[in-house]
Amino acid sequence: MAELTYREAVAAGIAQEMERDERVVFLGEDVAAAGGVFKTTVGLLEKFGPCRVRDTPISEQAIVGAAMGAAMTGLRPIAEIMFSDFFGVSWDMIANEIAKARYMCAGQLALPLVIRTANGSGSRFGAQHSQSVENWVMAVPGLKVVAPSNPADVKGLLAAAVRDPDPVIFFEHKGLYATKGEVPDGEHVDRLGTAKVLRQGSDVTIVALAAMVPRALQAAQRLEKEGISATVVDLRSLVPLDTKTLLVETKKTGRLYTVEENPRLCGWGAEIASIVAEEAFYDLDGPIVRITTPHVPLPAADELEDNTVPTVERIVETVRRTAG
Amino acid sequence: MASDDIDRSTRLALYRSQIEIRLLEKRAYELFLQNLIKGTSHLSLGQEAVAAGFAVAMRPDDYTYCTYRGHSHTLARGAPMLGVLGELMGRRCGLMGGKGGSMHLTSVAHGVMGSYAIVGAHLPVAAGAAWSAQLRGSGQVSLCFFGDGTCNIGAFHEALNFAAVWKLPVIFVCENNQYMEYTPIRSVTAVEHPAADRAAAYGLERIVVDGNDADAVYRKARESIDKARGGGGPSLIEAMTYRTSGHSRADPAKYRPPGELEEWTKRDPIALYRARLLELGFEESELRAMDSAVQRAVDEATEGAKASPTPPLEVIDKDVWADGGSSWRN
Ligand SMILES: Cc1ncc(C[n+]2csc(CCOP(=O)(O)OP(=O)(O)O)c2C)c(N)n1
Ligand SMILES: [Mg+2]
Numbered sequence: 001m002a003e004l005t006y007r008e009a010v011a012a013g014i015a016q017e018m019e020r021d022e023r024v025v026f027l028g029e030d031v032a033a034a035g036g037v038f039k040t041t042v043g044l045l046e047k048f049g050p051c052r053v054r055d056t057p058i059s060e061q062a063i064v065g066a067a068m069g070a071a072m073t074g075l076r077p078i079a080e081i082m083f084s085d086f087f088g089v090s091w092d093m094i095a096n097e098i099a100k101a102r103y104m105c106a107g108q109l110a111l112p113l114v115i116r117t118a119n120g121s122g123s124r125f126g127a128q129h130s131q132s133v134e135n136w137v138m139a140v141p142g143l144k145v146v147a148p149s150n151p152a153d154v155k156g157l158l159a160a161a162v163r164d165p166d167p168v169i170f171f172e173h174k175g176l177y178a179t180k181g182e183v184p185d186g187e188h189v190d191r192l193g194t195a196k197v198l199r200q201g202s203d204v205t206i207v208a209l210a211a212m213v214p215r216a217l218q219a220a221q222r223l224e225k226e227g228i229s230a231t232v233v234d235l236r237s238l239v240p241l242d243t244k245t246l247l248v249e250t251k252k253t254g255r256l257y258t259v260e261e262n263p264r265l266c267g268w269g270a271e272i273a274s275i276v277a278e279e280a281f282y283d284l285d286g287p288i289v290r291i292t293t294p295h296v297p298l299p300a301a302d303e304l305e306d307n308t309v310p311t312v313e314r315i316v317e318t319v320r321r322t323a324g
Numbered sequence: 325m326a327s328d329d330i331d332r333s334t335r336l337a338l339y340r341s342q343i344e345i346r347l348l349e350k351r352a353y354e355l356f357l358q359n360l361i362k363g364t365s366h367l368s369l370g371q372e373a374v375a376a377g378f379a380v381a382m383r384p385d386d387y388t389y390c391t392y393r394g395h396s397h398t399l400a401r402g403a404p405m406l407g408v409l410g411e412l413m414g415r416r417c418g419l420m421g422g423k424g425g426s427m428h429l430t431s432v433a434h435g436v437m438g439s440y441a442i443v444g445a446h447l448p449v450a451a452g453a454a455w456s457a458q459l460r461g462s463g464q465v466s467l468c469f470f471g472d473g474t475c476n477i478g479a480f481h482e483a484l485n486f487a488a489v490w491k492l493p494v495i496f497v498c499e500n501n502q503y504m505e506y507t508p509i510r511s512v513t514a515v516e517h518p519a520a521d522r523a524a525a526y527g528l529e530r531i532v533v534d535g536n537d538a539d540a541v542y543r544k545a546r547e548s549i550d551k552a553r554g555g556g557g558p559s560l561i562e563a564m565t566y567r568t569s570g571h572s573r574a575d576p577a578k579y580r581p582p583g584e585l586e587e588w589t590k591r592d593p594i595a596l597y598r599a600r601l602l603e604l605g606f607e608e609s610e611l612r613a614m615d616s617a618v619q620r621a622v623d624e625a626t627e628g629a630k631a632s633p634t635p636p637l638e639v640i641d642k643d644v645w646a647d648g649g650s651s652w653r654n
Contacts, residue, residue, distance in 0.1 A: 097445050240651065241652060
């Protein structure tokens with residue numbers, strides 16, 4: 001085991017796959033010579049050369065569209081969209097083209113590609129560089145959606161995404177880039193569509209994603225001291241969704257909480273709440289509670305941003321108030 | 325026989341391809357009026373020389389990317405008439421078994437990598453396929469067809485610049501049929517030639533070709549394809565043409581100024597080409613035999629498609645993912 005930062009795990013994951021498979025190529029803005037605006041791709045240009053690691057113009061449609069064209073003709077591209085907010089300018093490519101191509105042509109085309117992007121808040125960048133847009137993508141049939149919470153998962157899930165035969169949207173959390181964690185040595189490949197139980201409790205089940213995972217874990221520790229024992233599930237993947245783990249872990253405690261960074265309406269937790277209500281209603285001991293960013297654009301100032309996205313304090317307070 | 329640069333069999337191929345498109349699309353229009361083709365369909369009547377001229381110049385493994393107005397390009401690459409008509413009619417025998425419809429014809433086996441219905445979307449995709457060919461060293465060229473109106477959408481600019489900077493083996497072909505839907509292109513475009521007048525912005529040569537002359541198109545196609553295959557980078561070609569049908573479905577095209585359709589009909593690409601072939605010494609009987617053979621093929625495809633069952637409902641849940649299914653949970 002080596003200790004890596006979340007951002008180093010990104011480069012390690014890409015490098016592992018580029019070394020293994022020469023069809024894997026990587027493109028995006030400032031990703032090659034500069035190593036990425038978040039320094040997530042440092043060293044890749046030097047290792048794999050300018051044919052496979054390419055800087056692009058500021059052309060989000062062309063970046064994603066080119067990845068699509070390359071994927072359907074034999075390559076396995078990884079495209080970087082610098083900030084997930086910029087999905088807005090490449091949305092036609094993502095939602096109308098990539099997501100639908102295989103279905104419309106009855107399987108004649110394959111699109112093994114990954115779109116990596118920096119998602120989420122914590123950098124005081126304001127409403128157009130801080131959004132959590134995983135629920136935008138989750139709403140479109142034909143896209144797989146992954147959002148790791150720690151360096152080991154970054155490397156393992158990124159490798160799995162590259163090897164997957166379908167388009168995968170890979171959300172890195174920019175608030176986690178500096179965090180550290182143990183990453184297995186040697187080749188590390190995880191499985192898409194699998195949630196992980198990080199902590200087993202007996203009173204409540206808290207389901208979280210990406211940067212909300214460490215917050216849920218901290219909240220669980222504090223709740224423990226107050227006599228509330230919490231299970232914490234790291235969802236890791238929205239599509240495919242590991243409903244088995246969700247249902248099993250919810251039934252064990254009878255109480256379900258989701259911690260979501262996306263704004264309230266149609267956030268991923270709403271889908272989970274609906275599945276659990278339909279399929280585990282009689283195992284519930286109380287209402288499902290969603291802890292989300294309110295339905296507002298994100299403000300920039302420290303105090304405002306910090307108090308908009310779910311905090312450890314808000315998770316603890318909500319569970320304490322409702323779990324009784 | 326003509327002693328110029330285009331040989332006899334190529335000329336026959338150009339003629340045949342145009343006739344195939346014309347007769348099949350006329351049939352599609354009839355079927356539409358009979359309500360056997362639902363939804364929408366965008367015909368290329370009057371524009372056949374562009375599709376034929378390029379397709380005949382392509383290598384079988386080159387890529388075609390086209391728009392909703394793509395029956396012509398799909399047929400020109402050799403996709404079966406039965407599959408095309410069947411797809412238009414929503415039948416099991418359709419190229420995509422009825423899942424795509426008229427605007428999304430795809431036949432990967434014939435190099436037709438998709439018909440795209442969001443204006444401009446396929447330009448970056450075609451560039452990506454060219455990038456892949458470049459990296460794999462396959463020598464394949466990517467051909468991308470679109471309309472005059474498409475030159476005004478952002479994806480056009482992104483793709484052209486991207487392809488030029490990376491020197492990709494891709495050819496962007498603007499079929500300037502004078503209209504974007506119902507609006508004359510001149511009234512919404514800052515320059516006279518929406519594609520060619522912008523070529524300089526991407527460091528590309530300004531190329532305008534007579535899109536109703538299959539030979540002229542074929543020559544430009546050869547030139548640009550050879551250049552791309554040889555590592556010379558992309559081209560942007562504007563082919564001047566006119567669609568003599570409506571934009572889509574039963575569009576009566578009331579927006580045409582008086583006399584315009586008549587003027588262009590005089591320059592009908594197939595009539596022009598037929599006259600040229602006769603002038604060059606081809607036999608009337610030979611051409612007539614080809615016309616009849618194509619008409620028979622269209623009739624057979626029509627009967628075949630009519631006889632084909634509707635798609636099985638199981639396909640609704642198929643082919644979202646590579647495993648053949650559509651499951652999003654365990
Ligand atoms: C992004 C987008 N905007 C608008 C439309 C509606 N639309 C379909 S075809 C068309 C006209 C396109 O004109 P042109 O590029 O000249 O192609 P043509 O139809 O003449 O072949 C329009 C506006 C669309 N499909 N996609
Ligand atoms: Mg037009």
